[in-house]
Amino acid sequence: xxxxxxxxxxxxxxxGAGTQDxxxxxxxxxxxxxxxxxxxxSPTRIIAGRIRGISGDVFISGQTMGGGPVxxxxxxxxxxxxxxxxxxxAARTVRDDPERVxxxxxxxxxxxxxxxxxxxxxxxxxxxxGALACFDVDLDFDLLGVAVQDHGAGGDxxxxxxxxxxxxxxxxxxxxxxxxxxxxxxxxxxxxxKSIEKAIRHPTLIMDSKFASVTGALMDPAVSxxxxxxxxxxGNGHTLAxxxxxxxxxxxxxxxxxxxxxxxxxxxxxRLCLGxxxxxxxxxDGGHGAHVIDAVGEPVKVVATGPRGAYxxx
Numbered sequence: 001x002x003x004x005x006x007x008x009x010x011x012x013x014x015x016g017a018g019t020q021d022x023x024x025x026x027x028x029x030x031x032x033x034x035x036x037x038x039x040x041x042s043p044t045r046i047i048a049g050r051i052r053g054i055s056g057d058v059f060i061s062g063q064t065m066g067g068g069p070v071x072x073x074x075x076x077x078x079x080x081x082x083x084x085x086x087x088x089x090a091a092r093t094v095r096d097d098p099e100r101v102x103x104x105x106x107x108x109x110x111x112x113x114x115x116x117x118x119x120x121x122x123x124x125x126x127x128x129x130g131a132l133a134c135f136d137v138d139l140d141f142d143l144l145g146v147a148v149q150d151h152g153a154g155g156d157x158x159x160x161x162x163x164x165x166x167x168x169x170x171x172x173x174x175x176x177x178x179x180x181x182x183x184x185x186x187x188x189x190x191x192x193x194k195s196i197e198k199a200i201r202h203p204t205l206i207m208d209s210k211f212a213s214v215t216g217a218l219m220d221p222a223v224s225x226x227x228x229x230x231x232x233x234x235g236n237g238h239t240l241a242x243x244x245x246x247x248x249x250x251x252x253x254x255x256x257x258x259x260x261x262x263x264x265x266x267x268x269x270x271r272l273c274l275g276x277x278x279x280x281x282x283x284x285d286g287g288h289g290a291h292v293i294d295a296v297g298e299p300v301k302v303v304a305t306g307p308r309g310a311y312x313x314x
Contacts, residue, residue, distance in 0.1 A: 012145040014209055015122050016042055017068050017237035018307065022128060024139065036137065042066065043122050048073035050118055057083035059112040062120035064092040064195040066148065068237065070120075078105045085109050090120045092191050096153035122148055122196055144202045147209035149238065150192040162189075164279070164289035167252060174248035174293055177218065180211035210240035210254065213305045218247060223303050228296035230269050234306040238288075239265065243273045245296040253277060255287030257308055273299045 007028035014021040020042050025035040048069035051058065058077065071094050078084050085107040088098065095101050098108055123146055129139040151159035152166055166189075170179060183205050186193045193206045207215075213233035218225055225247045232241045239260055243251040253272050260268075268290075271277040275295030282290040 008143060009141040010143045010145060011128070011139065011141040012147075013123050013128070014147040014212065015066060016149075016209065016235060016307075017066065018042055018045065019236075024132065024137070024141070036132070038128075038131065040131075042069075043124065044068050044070045047118065047120060051077055054082075054116055054118070057115045058085070059115040059117045060084065060086040060090045060120060061112070061117065062087070062090050063122060063199050064089055064191045065120045065122040066192065067093050074106065075104060083107065083115070085113060085115060089195060092153070092195075093120060096159075096191060121199065122146070122192070123200060125200070142203070144200060144204045145207070146196055146200075146204060147207050147212040148192055148196065149209045150190045152189045153191050160283075160288045164254065164283075164291070167254075167289075168291045171249060171252060171291055171293065174245070174250045176247050177211040177214040177242065177249055178207075181205055181207035210235075210238065211242075214240070214242050214244075214249070217303045217305050218244065220303070223301070227300045228273060228298065229301045229303060230273055230299045231303045231305070232265075232269060234265075234304065234308040236307055239306070239308075241265075241269050241272055243292075243296045243299070250294055250296050251275065251277070251290070251292035253282055253287070253290040255282055255285070259286050269302065270298070273297065 007026060010025045012023045012025065020040050022038040022040065023035050025032060044066040051070065051073040074084055074094065087110055088108055091098060091101045091106065091108050094104065094106065102108060132139050151163040182193065186197045186206055188194060197204060197206055210233050214231045217223060217231045223229065225244045229244050230241055231244060233239065235257060237257060238254060239257045240252065240254045242249045251272050253268055268277060272290065272292065273296050275292050277290045277292060279289040279291060282288070
């Protein structure tokens with residue numbers, strides 16, 4: 001149970017495709033800038049390296065986690081003539097449909113048939129605890145905040161279609177970005193978030209990483225959302241832009257960063273705010289989609305977050 005104290009200690013972990021950003025914050029300190037921070041390789045990159053370092057067959061257990069590099073490492077391992085056995089929950093990392101996973105040559109089993117083993121996890125509390133201990137910091141927190149991007153289990157619909165359908169459902173009216181968070185009530189269809197929620201025995205606020213970025217941007221004292229603005233999170237894997245008025249999202253666009261150019265992104269941002277951008281245009285271009293409730297007008301400010309800000313020139 002969460003302790004009720006005059007101040008709280010919060011561990012926040014943002015798990016991306018390239019890096020994981022970690023902050024250990026005590027609300028009793030005078031400035032959040034004095035919090036302890038680390039930027040480390042992402043779990044999917046770390047575990048992909050471990051798989052590539054194994055010679056022979058492997059058994060993979062643990063959580064449903066971010067795919068990308070780890071999925072490619074698994075397929076390379078099979079391609080080299082090795083056997084890969086995964087538990088059902090870990091196998092969702094590759095695809096939510098077990099038939100599609102097995103069609104790739106992966107075996108699914110709850111039991112390790114005596115192979116070398118690897119455990120999947122998006123949040124490694126022991127690794128964070130050990131890293132901080134090297135600097136004589138004892139990790140003791142009241143609340144854990146985790147941000148990940150979860151496409152969801154959409155069956156035959158496909159990952160990007162299902163993810164954007166759920167965004168549209170929640171964004172039926174303008175809402176603040178923090179509405180894309182969960183505290184003990186993650187829906188079953190968000191399998192990655194749900195896996196984290198089940199595995200961690202601490203009070204945990206779990207949020208979609210893209211909307212967490214928007215939420216953080218709006219908390220900056222230099223940002224006012226009384227007038228129309230747009231917040232753009234340019235990540236290593238995905239880019240999301242949200243048109244904002246009075247602290248609420250009125251429109252959103254999500255695309256793959258590698259498929260964008262500065263000129264294309266600028267055009268999408270302006271037309272998102274003017275209410276002219278369509279879902280079919282973004283989806284047809286290979287992105288997740290766009291959804292506009294109403295136009296907010298030409299933005300007075302563009303607020304950029306994320307590690308790939310060079311894509312943004314507006």
